[in-house]
Amino acid sequence: MKESDIKSILNRMNSGELNIDEAEKLVEEHYFGNLGFANVDHHRSRRQGFPEVIFGQNKTTVQIVRIAEEIVKHESIVLATRLSQDSLDAMSARFPDGERNDIARTFVVGMPEPDIELTHGTILIVSAGTSDLPVAEEAVVTARAMKNDVRSLYDVGVAGIHRLLARRNIIMSASCIIVVAGMEGALASVVGGLVQVPVIACPTSVGYGASFQGLAALLTMLNSCASGISVVNIDNGFGAGYAAALINRTGKI
């Protein structure tokens, strides 16, 4: 709500036109699309620069489609993540023009073009192995949905470091880098040591035994001796993409 809206409501309260319950209801209607099982947060795009994202895990296909329909009324873009095969199919049927990504398990209605005015440059997503692809792609889709130009460099893990060094040019030209890696997650330190742009490290649960479902990679990244690295939750490709997108528009919003 803008300051003028708040003042208007307060003045109406002041004048006795509204009691406190009516005022509250006005605020509520302004902010939320209440679907019974969910309060869709219409205010978020204004508060945070991007509408509420549908986190598909633990939601039914029906709930996901309903929330998407509610958001699409007020926003030009809908991003849904962690969708089951079933939910992907239902979204494709309901929004035939949407962009579906089966590896990332995402669906986007109204995917925008990159906006060069809004962003400082290219976001690069680097991943260590083929098994890290679903997380890496979730980051790609998220960053693109937030109007970024995105490039990716896959399967360049640290065990064959020449694969990485051979692509140094690509790495050097990004304005922000996301490193996605499971197992020991050392790739984040190596990339972080090469560049002077912000690096978001995203551990994945890829591995076995003492990887403890991503804990090893997470600890590696948190303890990185390369400066300027910050870390998101295990398998949180969305969070990495979102943080990179905010970084890539620093000072512009």
Next chain:
Amino acid sequence: MKESDIKSILNRMNSGELNIDEAEKLVEEHYFGNLGFANVDHHRSRRQGFPEVIFGQNKTTVQIVRIAEEIVKHESIVLATRLSQDSLDAMSARFPDGERNDIARTFVVGMPEPDIELTHGTILIVSAGTSDLPVAEEAVVTARAMKNDVRSLYDVGVAGIHRLLARRNIIMSASCIIVVAGMEGALASVVGGLVQVPVIACPTSVGYGASFQGLAALLTMLNSCASGISVVNIDNGFGAGYAAALINRTGKI
């Protein structure tokens, strides 16, 4: 080394002027200031935009002063962190114009003015309690050493959320925010939910019992449901400040 330097060395190798050992030695001299106990990385300021930082923990006072003297030969700034009382005194004596911060346990030779051209705006450091001050101040010093305009908002923990909301104006005007919090670390989620700029969350080891020396705050921050938050190691004020500084110059270097 610039591409021309490498080519020159390679040509001299090609022509037989240098053998491979001599070539290696030339590279080594170019890059490192070898002190016996440490390879000072002179190349880092070009590679990463800031000279090597002296991490004082586990180093003797003599070593710290010697490394500082080595760096100061090539760079306009020296930043030393995690200094003991002893090392702080020795640095003050050796570099009387340096800036000493006893709470942050840092010392800076050649602290620069904020550079508005290089940066997108103000970095804000928000902390939950008075016990978090040393970590918060380490972040402040680091970000300032990297030429940022820095503001701080201390003791605004989430248990009295009105203290935070009352300063919403300050929060909204930053281009990048660092949240420093121990105990349950919930402050990061609350701040992250209010803004649309990048948020770096820095857990601290403040707490007792089931805080497990900062693990509770770390997990809270990694699992934050607020989008766009990324996390650094427990008590890593330096890392938070460094990451924020890189973010605040995105697209400028």
Next chain:
Amino acid sequence: MKESDIKSILNRMNSGELNIDEAEKLVEEHYFGNLGFANVDHHRSRRQGFPEVIFGQNKTTVQIVRIAEEIVKHESIVLATRLSQDSLDAMSARFPDGERNDIARTFVVGMPEPDIELTHGTILIVSAGTSDLPVAEEAVVTARAMKNDVRSLYDVGVAGIHRLLARRNIIMSASCIIVVAGMEGALASVVGGLVQVPVIACPTSVGYGASFQGLAALLTMLNSCASGISVVNIDNGFGAGYAAALINRTGKI
């Protein structure tokens, strides 16, 4: 057993009418309904103010129905939790007047009306996200089964704190509050900082990666810097509801 019963048995022992084995058997019959696989604790409603609750996990449908039949002989209410679809169906068939809740996975025979004499006011259940609903509903059912007036406020997570603040009136009017939240669980601290009534925090296993099946939320809540919060086990909606109900009758029983 009342004091008079014990004295009576002891007197009969004293007089030689009963030997110690016969006395023991009398006590046993008084207290337990022995079904072979379970000792139904008939004494509990007198000792603890509520009859034994059927914890359905790891019990077969047949066992659950049998125990319910045993309890219903002595008590006006039966509460069963953690029921499988199968057990819910069997209970519905056996007790057609019972109240079935498929989200909470509970079944209640003889659900009472709220008892205003017995209780101090309304119990409010606040939850962070739609995925926390099963746990929140288990708390609702439990508190209602113990004769409380219960209200709920769902999907008001801390990432959009205005959703919570907009309902401050509802929050302020409760006599006891249960906060149900997964992921980082910060909601408990925020609610705890707003009110002066007892707050029971119930972490859920909702989340992924470093949420470690609810451990992150549990630690957050245990370390909360808001005073007056106490915590129950992960996903223990029943325990939260039960504790809140005891609190809401403090000094009345």
Next chain:
Amino acid sequence: MKESDIKSILNRMNSGELNIDEAEKLVEEHYFGNLGFANVDHHRSRRQGFPEVIFGQNKTTVQIVRIAEEIVKHESIVLATRLSQDSLDAMSARFPDGERNDIARTFVVGMPEPDIELTHGTILIVSAGTSDLPVAEEAVVTARAMKNDVRSLYDVGVAGIHRLLARRNIIMSASCIIVVAGMEGALASVVGGLVQVPVIACPTSVGYGASFQGLAALLTMLNSCASGISVVNIDNGFGAGYAAALINRTGKI
């Protein structure tokens, strides 16, 4: 701030008398006593029923006394916990009428009498061993500071359960019980199984080896099969006392 105060400020903003910065400053002065190193939260006693408590750990003696002096200006009671020997001495010197407890490491200025109108009955603190005393006493002092009648039952651990059962009368007559125990923490389950009033379980770090500084007792208490138990952080006697005090005035504030 009362609703009328807010309206008054908003009207002055509306009329142009105040700009937004001046309004913010007014709010700030109303709520906080800013000491530079701390924002004393004057609003808390109205919001939470008790003034801000001084958590002495990690604070200097000077800071503690200063904060106490600030609080005492606005409130009739000051409670300080986790005080060092040094801070206890300084507080005694500064507030000669205060109540000092060397076992609990607490200091109270203005300790009140129990208030029978405000509370439902007696709070009982039960502890397992002599080593748990400091935590138990912190709970006692806190509950008394909040105007409760408090009784205690010490050294009645579960290994000699007859010691506990012999005091069943005392246990049965409390309106709320706090159980303080380290090592395996089983006492909470036993007490919880005997009574029908709210039980707050407070694990302590007493033990060695696989007690893991209180983790064992914490897990025991969280998993208690006795209904109605809720748990606070390890060694958090203050939190247990505070929660019990809120419970003991349920429906009265």
Next chain:
Amino acid sequence: MKESDIKSILNRMNSGELNIDEAEKLVEEHYFGNLGFANVDHHRSRRQGFPEVIFGQNKTTVQIVRIAEEIVKHESIVLATRLSQDSLDAMSARFPDGERNDIARTFVVGMPEPDIELTHGTILIVSAGTSDLPVAEEAVVTARAMKNDVRSLYDVGVAGIHRLLARRNIIMSASCIIVVAGMEGALASVVGGLVQVPVIACPTSVGYGASFQGLAALLTMLNSCASGISVVNIDNGFGAGYAAALINRTGKI
């Protein structure tokens, strides 16, 4: 091998009749029944007082039956644990006189009668809840297979401690007690505090949330303040029964 056997082999080596490989082969044949996939340890009943036990987990039905056939050639008893439904059926078919226990998932060929000469008295198995039955029954079967008189007392968890105290006579008359409990495992401490015979505590993985698959009960039991309790692995009913059986023949073998 008896000392005389070893000497005989060594003398034959000494005299040149056997070379070292032939000697080794003789030893091997004496000790093992080599089935290719397993070395059945025929020596164990002499060395440890009971033949090798078949641990069914991770073994195929065919392997289990084959090993049982091999053991039965040399021993009067075969005990197999952790059998799948499939393996139970196959064992029943192959050894129609064997004793099958579907709750314990065990099968015994040649179950003996209790041997009063060999043992000091009755082994009592106490369990906390119905869900602990499979583990408790595994202990019962194992102790019986080792010729003990076994009694059991089920569903006497600590939340209703009168259920336990009512059976004090049974508890007092055992010569060794096994306590099987999940969740918080406090039952071991309570029983251990009542008796002066050895108590074996066996934690189970029954529980949820912060029980962490039996870790909570394990830690509780290891930290028990009752003296004389020792602990076996989570869900290790076999180990508890075996240890109790050894204890119950102390000084007799």
Next chain:
Amino acid sequence: MKESDIKSILNRMNSGELNIDEAEKLVEEHYFGNLGFANVDHHRSRRQGFPEVIFGQNKTTVQIVRIAEEIVKHESIVLATRLSQDSLDAMSARFPDGERNDIARTFVVGMPEPDIELTHGTILIVSAGTSDLPVAEEAVVTARAMKNDVRSLYDVGVAGIHRLLARRNIIMSASCIIVVAGMEGALASVVGGLVQVPVIACPTSVGYGASFQGLAALLTMLNSCASGISVVNIDNGFGAGYAAALINRTGKI
């Protein structure tokens, strides 16, 4: 209390001679020696076969001596463990005939001779390295205090297994064995595989790095593939000695 005592008190209650408070007081006096800071449990020697043991950790020297004086009034033996140098000195001064062990940090007043009638045979304490000595000696003292004949075999760790095998005769002749080992704790499995008597495994906190203060040894012992091993807490030499002593009198009390 004997059954006749209870009946007598109840009869006096019945006849009105005693009210419930007076009856309670009588029971209390019978059972406890109340020192203010501790309830000395006079009933324990009858209930558990050994008087209450003074656990010195976290107790002051004054408290320890006072409790010892209280126990010595009713019992022929006092055992104190985990004594500081200071407490050892004070006990030596107060009880000049007591037996002091500086390695075990124990003090015994009235150390008895081994009682061959009461026990089945010799208890053997085996330890892996010299650093495990304090724990091993605590077990020795405890078992001796409970009238056992005790032998020890030190520094026979598994890395030089011939040291152990060379003493096979000693091992084979014990009626119960305690294995004390830190680091990886494998000694328990090796000894357990050699014998058919009960083995108590006691992990120690000796080690570094991934020994995690004894956790590695504890887990090794809990997972031992040798049957009949049960485990006590890390560094709990007292518990191991106590459990072994109970085992060594199985069927005799």
Next chain:
Amino acid sequence: MKESDIKSILNRMNSGELNIDEAEKLVEEHYFGNLGFANVDHHRSRRQGFPEVIFGQNKTTVQIVRIAEEIVKHESIVLATRLSQDSLDAMSARFPDGERNDIARTFVVGMPEPDIELTHGTILIVSAGTSDLPVAEEAVVTARAMKNDVRSLYDVGVAGIHRLLARRNIIMSASCIIVVAGMEGALASVVGGLVQVPVIACPTSVGYGASFQGLAALLTMLNSCASGISVVNIDNGFGAGYAAALINRTGKI
């Protein structure tokens, strides 16, 4: 790339024949076989002495066959591990001459004969129980694929240590030993104490309860008091075999 290749490319850059992008492309083609979803690392056999290995977990059958086809173009051997039944079938069909191992879940195209010139002697794989077979066999296949003579000794766990000691001759004759063990993993220490050759310890996830999926065995092995043992990840038979193969050619490549 050989030094001459690099110089050639650099000279062509120097002379203007190649720009930096063309040079990079040449390098890339030389090193990688880009399949879109994977960068097959053709350089690895030269850099590391063995071509890239296909880690089948998380890869589709189609991907696995495609990568194998790509490798087989340049190399004389292909090793694939962690294959599903499905992938094993597909590889058998595509490479009918390959060697398939259903226990190890491996497939090898072009399995070589042992190379006595390249290796120092025999690699011995020792395993504790039948359940450890899949991991042990993965190590066998890997070491054989790297041209080693391999022997194995299975089911010789430490609970029946005579089984191990009886095979001392075999153990003493190996040039490098791999010990594969789950549960408590003590076998590594016993073997390590017997020999003076390098021992690679490989923990397995075999066990239950407090084995925590192999963590117990891992910690045991890391803390082994036997010198010269080094450890690989839980269930990492491939890594153990690979490390042993490198060791067995020390100084030869």
Next chain:
Amino acid sequence: MKESDIKSILNRMNSGELNIDEAEKLVEEHYFGNLGFANVDHHRSRRQGFPEVIFGQNKTTVQIVRIAEEIVKHESIVLATRLSQDSLDAMSARFPDGERNDIARTFVVGMPEPDIELTHGTILIVSAGTSDLPVAEEAVVTARAMKNDVRSLYDVGVAGIHRLLARRNIIMSASCIIVVAGMEGALASVVGGLVQVPVIACPTSVGYGASFQGLAALLTMLNSCASGISVVNIDNGFGAGYAAALINRTGKI
């Protein structure tokens, strides 16, 4: 003992010249130097290729010197590790020709020259930072004590990977490499990816916060995606040096 010695003793037993106790004593004297507090293992140098090493932690200076004096009687070399300043001084005084290393905290009597016949080549020790020096130096001393030619490369952590790559020649020429690193430990993966010789990874406890005293580095190394790496305990420089020395003589002993 050689086979002939054993046969001789057995023949004397056979002929009745020795009884079993006398035979045992002979064996004992042969193998151990019993100092009361320690069994010095004289057999180890024959069994394991190196005499028993004195692990100084938890031993008194007197014990250390006494054990050294005992070993020196039978062996040409004594290696003592983890010595306090005090023990270092005492050893220097007692063995003036010994080699003392204050960083490694080691002392060697009779340090040998490298033996080119016995070893395959040079052992290289690579470390990440100056704080890792004590552990790296412990490895150096150990490997040298076992007659290896040792080189070291310090302070070449992965954050400035060019420092490492610049020394590729040194790395490529080693026959076995030890990587010592704390914090995130990524250096092991990078080195492991460059070479085809065995790599021993040794994590150190250097770091803070989420390094958890070396756990992060340990997990990183165990999960390394570079093949052929095996790992020793945190801070176990001795173990790393010992394993490398065994590797470097593979097939030679």
